[in-house]
Amino acid sequence: MRPIRFGIRARLWLALMTVAGMTLVASLVAWVTNDHSSQITTQMVEGEVPAIVALSRLGQHATQLIATAPGVLFVDDQADLHEQWRRTAAAEEAMMQAVQEVQRQQGATSPVLASIERTAGRTSVQLQILLSAMEHSLALRARYRIQTEQIDVLQQEYRVLVGLLSSDVANDMAVLSDANRIMAALAEVWQVSTPERMSALEERVRGAFDRLDSLRPALIRSHTGAVELLPLIDRLRTLALADGSIFDLKRRDIQARQVAADRLATIQVLATALDRDIRTLMSASQARISVGHADVMERLGQSKLILLLSSGLSLVAAMMVAWRYVGTSVVGRLQTLADSMRAIAAGNLAAPIPTGGHDEVSDMGRALVVFRDALAHVRHVASHDPLTGLANRRLFEEKLSRDMQRAEACGTVIAINLRGFRDINNTFGHQVGDQLLLAMADRLRWAARAQDLAARLGSDDFVLLVPGLVEPEEISAYLDGLHKVLAAPVPLDVIEMEAQPVLGIARYPHDGLCAADVLHNADLAMTSSKDAMTPAVAFYNSSMGEALHRRKAIRSDLRQAIDDGHLELHYQPKVEMQTGLITGMEALVRWQHPKRGRISPMEFIPVAEQSGLILPLGTWVLQEGCRQAQAWSAAGLGDLRVAINMSPVQVLCQDVVGIVAQTLEDTGLPPNLLEIEITEGVLMQEETKAMQRLRAMRDLGVHLAIDDFGTGYSSLSYLKKMPVSCLKIDQSFVRGLMENEEDARLSRVIIGMAHDFGLEVVAEGIETLEHADFLRHEGCDLGQGYYFAKPLEHQAFERLLASPPPWQHQPVGMRSSALLPWSQTPRYTRMGA
Amino acid sequence: MSVLAGGVAGGLLAVTPGIVRASDGQGTNRTGAPCKVAVVFDVTGKFDKSFAESAWRGVRKAREHPGLVVRELEAENPALRLQSVRVAAEGADMVITVGSEFASAVGQVAAEFPQVRFTAIEAVVSGPNVQDVHFREQEGAFLAGAAAALMSRTQILGFIGGLDLPSIERFQGGFRAGAQFVNPAVSMLTVMAGTDTETAFRDPYAGYTAAQGVMDQGADVVFAAAGATGLGAYQAVADRQRYSIGVDTDQSDLFPGSMLTAVVKHVDAVVEQAALTCNTAQWMAGRIDLGLSDWSISLAAGPESRRLLPAEVRSRLEQIQQEIISGARVVPAL
CATH class of the missing domain: 1.20.120 (Four Helix Bundle (Hemerythrin (Met), subunit A))
Structure with missing residues (x-):
């Protein structure tokens, strides 16, 4: 079961849940x-x-x-x-x-x-x-009204009775006035509003009634008309003053109203x-x-506060959780990781990679570590030699470039080669060779300081960069020391090896403005030292460079020259020694550079061979030579065999048979008029292929000749293998014929051997009559050399063909008649005639 | 879930009536519906500050009981008394009449509605479904008379009655007896302020003038047993800064500084109790007499009384009360 991990997802969920939870909490509080x-x-x-x-x-x-x-x-x-x-x-x-x-x-x-x-x-x-x-008041008033009505009735009666009174009776008058007074008073009663006034009024009325009472006896005695009024007045008195009278009623009404008013006041x-x-x-x-x-507001305020606090706290808590578990933990680390990735992608492999933790981020970190290590490894492999662990060419050039770009930069580049390495490898095998290389590498590492750099450029090519080393004395001392270290024997298992180091030195900025140049010049110096066998140390000089430069120029121009026709063939006649007749010619290519002038084949042929330009060059030479030969044959100048030089490169690296066949067909030259001159070296590499092609060419009918015979690693067995018909004695032997016994002896041997094999012999480099005579005496078949003619342009050659050759006018070996087996008749014959 | 809820509800329903029935047995009729009570007031209305208002307070209290539905009616004039009672009896389980003048009406209607219970307060009436409640006013009035005699300086007391009804006579007799018990030299002036039943207990001004009358003759403590009419008497007494004694309710609040005490008739409690026995076995037909011993009558002893009556007077009154309650002293109804 997978262990439960607190990974990114879990953390995000945690943060999410925290936020949700806090929101919930805040909502709940709210x-x-x-x-x-x-x-x-x-x-x-x-x-x-x-x-x-x-x-x-x-x-x-x-x-x-x-x-x-x-x-x-x-x-x-x-x-x-x-x-x-x-x-x-x-x-x-x-x-x-x-x-x-x-x-x-x-x-x-x-x-x-x-x-x-x-x-x-x-x-x-x-x-x-x-x-x-x-209520009482109203009742009283109602009764009062009744009383008043009754009083009104009495008043009516009174008025009637008043007429009976005589105005001159004094008592009558008194009665009248009192009666009137009573009447008037009774009428006023209703208006009275206070008990005091009521009492006053009542007094008045009572007084009036009393007076009337006092008058009563007198009235009865006098028998006046006023007597009639007396019953009325009695009745009036009852109404006025008895219980239930208007006074009483009114008084009680006032009282009731007063009580009511008091009550109203109290009510108010x-x-x-x-x-x-x-x-x-x-x-x-x-x-x-x-x-x-206020309470509510306070509580609301409190609750607001609580809410704010809880929200705030929730927010803070959520943020803290998010920050802790997502922010720093996830995002932060992801960012760091991203930064590391970016840095590493940009090339800075030293960037720190976060691998702490137990989640996806740390997984990614660890994966990034793996990638980074792989990248570092690739880088290392790309810049270091796998065998020795030294820097490789690329790294070395980079460092050299960097060093050279610094202001005031100067130093020395030392190219080192092991002279005997190839032999050691072939003799003792690759394992031994590798051990030797490892030992050399160790020594170089030891010799290098912190700011130096040792590198392995190739199989046995090393180079050491020593910045700051410029003074010639210092350099010499350093080189001595270095050479001693490197040249010391290397103990390998049972034997001791000597590496035979060769050093080439180039200084910068003295010997080059860019790293590639400096390195190349050091290499050149080393090469020249190596070629020259001694000494083991050589300093670069400009001529090395010039030679290289020249060769480069030649290579670049040669292609153009082939196309533009700056090349032409010169022909050196091959002369039949016995007859002095021209039987053929060797075609030699000449280059007239428009700017540089004549460039010798010694310069451009090697360049052509190294660059592969020899193929088109050789093809052109073949075609031109055949064409010319056929032209001359067609022009009736004789059946001359044209000899074309072929380099081993041409034989091995193209369909040479096809090209030859095609050329013969194109030019129409009979095959036997074509001779291919090749050196023995053609068999040294791919013998089988070379043999096959040579045989094929021979089968075409083409003649083959071994050129420069006697030089190089000649193997006599080749003689029997190679399907040649001719042997060419190298001019080095010919030139010294008169002076060196060995040359003469060798020439004699070669001629004899060739004839034994049934081969024709051609001697090259005949310069004097003596040479010619000797060779003729020895039986050499054909001769070639300045004695006869130097290589000639085709017009000159034509003229030579046309007129008798000058060598034939010379007395041919008159001095030694033993050498004159032929007649002196100047004539020439066409070959094959 | 719903079955469970239904079961629980059903169980509760089954148990509840039993609970209610068992608790006090009040309020519900046999079928479980609330008991309907009709209360009939007389022409004096409900706010005479004495008898009728006390009954009204009892009605209010009765209304607070959950098992009762209480209705109020008022006979606005004497002619409507019979009709009012009859209307009350229709659709009611119990009729309570307030006032002695309902006697004939109750007698008639009770016979018409034998299923309805009738409680007549102060009305002399009987029947198989009639209960008449009377008070021994004389006991309270005895105490009032003693208080008046103790507080009077002129030794002349005044009694204002509403009408010559038995209850008023009991008030009067008790008052005189109590006063003369304390001080045999005291004399009492009596005035009947009203003349007919319609207005006798509803005529404050008559009371006012009647009180003025006895005060003119020297009375300085006046006891008014005249319903609303007495209000005028008390006001007249207060206007002249003399002492008065209230009736039926403690009216000393209304006449502070003037009213010594009151002969309280707890009509409110009677009405409430009667209503509560709407359809219970506690209700019995027949005459009920209530007095001092069952606290249906009492002498008011509120803060005003305590302020106006000196301590020795109060203790004397306490003593007399104890005697009456214990039966050592019997106050005749004369």
């Missing part, structure tokens, strides 16, 4: 506090609003209760009064219920509420008394108290609401 607040608000509203409503209703009913009062004073109808009474009762009941409601809302009786109840009760009492007083005082109490309740309620409101 919910709870919101809930709480709404609860409080609801409580407040539900608690107080009904209370307020009840209170307002209470106030309303209180007002209603009191509002009836003033109007009562002006009611003049019993029915209306009853209505008021009923309304009052209803208002009181409503008020009582309102009080009860408020009590219920408040949950308990407060002193204020009790006070209100009390005040309402008192108001009700006052109202009831008021109403009752008014009570109303004020009631109003005050209700206001108190209202403000208490308001205060409670304010308190409740």
Whole structure:
């Protein structure tokens, strides 16, 4: 089972869950506090609003209760009064219920509420008394009206009776005046409003009645008309002064009204108290609401605070978790990893790679380590030699370039080659050779300082960069030391090897402006030292460079020369020694460079061979030679055999047989008029292939000749292998014929051997008559050399063909008649005739 | 889940009535519906601050009981008394009448509605389904008379009655007896303020003038047993800064500084209790007399009384009360 890992996914989930959880927590807190607040608000509203409503209703009913009062004073109808009474009762009941409601809302009786109840009760009492007083007043007034009507009737009677009185009776007059006074007073009664005035009026009336009483005996005695009034006055007196009289009624009415007014005044005082109490309740309620409101606000504030805190904390917690588990842990490390990747991709393999942890990021880090190591390895492999571990060419050139680019940079490059390496390798095998190379590499590493660099450029080519080393004395001393170290024998298993190091030195910036040049020049120096056998150390000089430069130029121009026709063939006649006749010619290529002038084949043929240009060159030479020979044959200048030189490269590296065949076909030259001159070296490499092709050419009918015979690693067995028909004695032997016995002996031997093999012999480099005579005497078949002619342009050669050759005018070996087996008749014959 | 809930609900329903029935047996009729009570007030209305208002308070208290539905009616004039009672009896389980004038009406209607229970307060009436409740006012009035005699300086007391009804006579007799018990030299002036049942207990001004009358003759403590009429008497007494004694409810709040005490008739408790026995076995037809011993009558002893009555007066009154309650002293109904 895979161990449970706290990887990226888990961390992201953790962070996510934390954020979600914290959000949830904050939401919960918000919910709870919101809930709480709404609860409080609801409580407040539900608690107080009904209370307020009840209170307002209470106030309303209180007002209603009191509002009836003033109007009562002006009611003049019993029915209306009853209505008021009923309304009052209803208002009181409503008020009582309102009080009860408020009590219920408040949950308990407060002193204020009790006070209100009390005040309402008192108001009700006052109202009831008021109403009752008014009721009595109205009843009294009704009775009063009745009394007044009766008095009116009496007044009517009085007026009638007054007519009976005689104006001159003194008693009558007194009666009249009192009676009038009474009448007037009675009429005033209704207007009276205070008990004092009422008493005064009553006194007056009573006084009048008393006077009338005192007059009564006199009136009865006198038998005047006033006597008639007396019963009326008695009746009046009853109405006026008895119980239930108008005075009484009026007095009682005033009293009742006074009581009513008092009650109204009391009611107004009570109303004020009631109003005050209700206001108190209202403000208490308001205060409670304010308190409740303040409480709610405070709680809301608190809850806001809590919410803020919890949100903040949640946020902080979530952020911390995210930061810790995602930010630094994942993103941070990913970024570091990305930076490392970028650095490594950019080439900086030393960039640190985060591999800590147990998750995908660390996995990636470890994978990156693997890649980086592989990259480093590739780099190393790309810049170091696999066998020895030294730097390779590329690295060396890079370092050299860098060094040279620094200002004031100078130093020495030492190219090292092991002279005997190839032999050691061939003789003792590759393992030994490798061990030798390893030993050399170790020694070079040892010799190199920190700022130096040792490299292996090729099989046995090493190079050492020594920056800062420029003084010739210093260099010499250094080289001596180095050579000693390298030349010391290398112990390998049972034998000791000597590497025979050869050193080539080039300095920079003295010997080159770029790394490649400096290195190349060191190499040149080493090569020249190597070629020259001694000494083992050579300094580069410019001529090395020049030679290389020249060769490069030649290579580049040669191609052009082939195409542009700057090449031409010169022909050196081959002369039949016995007859002196020209039987053929060797075609030699000549190059006339438009700028450099004549470039000798010694220079450009090796270049051509190394560059492969020998193929097109050789092909051109073959074609041109055949064409020319055929042309001359067609022109009737004789069947001359043209000899073309071929390098081993041509034989081995192209379809030489095909080319020869094609050329013969194209030019129409008979095959036997074509001779191919090749050196023995052609068989040294791929013998089988060479033999096959040579045989094929011979089968075409083409003649083959061995050129420069006697030089090089000649093997006599080749003589029997090579399908040649001719042997050419090298001119080195010919030239020294007269002076050196060995040359003469060798020439004689070669000629004899060739003839034994049935081969024709051609001697090259015949320069003097003596040479010619000797060779002729020895039986050499053909001769070639400056004695006869130097290589000639085709026109010159044509002229030579046309006119008798000059050598034939010379006396041919008159001095030694033993050497004159032929006739002197100058003639020439066509070959084959 | 729903089955479970249904089962639980069913079980609760089955048990609940039993619980209610078992608890106090009040309020519900046999079928479990609330009991309907109708209360009939007389022409004096409900806010006479004494008898009728006390009954009204009892109605309010009865309403608070969950098993009762209480209806109020009012006979606005004497002629409507019979009709009011009859209307009340229709659709009610119990009728309570407030006032002695309902006697004939109750007698008639009770016979018409034998299934309905009638509780007549202060009305002399009988029947198989009639219960009439009377008070021994004289016991309370005895205490009031003693208090008045103890507090009077002129030794002249005033009694204002509403009408010559038995209950008022009991008040009067008790008052005189109590006063003379304390001080045999005391004299009592009596005035009946009203003349007919319609207005006798509803005429505050008459009470006012009647009180003025006895005060003119020297009375300095006035006891009014006249319902709303007494309110005018108390006001007149208060206007002249003399002492008064209230009736039926503690009215000393209404006349602070003037009203010494009151003979409280706990009509509210009676009404409430009657309503609660709407259809229980506790209700019995027949006459019930309530007095001091069962706390149906009491002498008010509120803060005003305590303020106005000196401690020795109060303790004397306590003593007398104990005697009456224990039966050592019997106050005749004369």
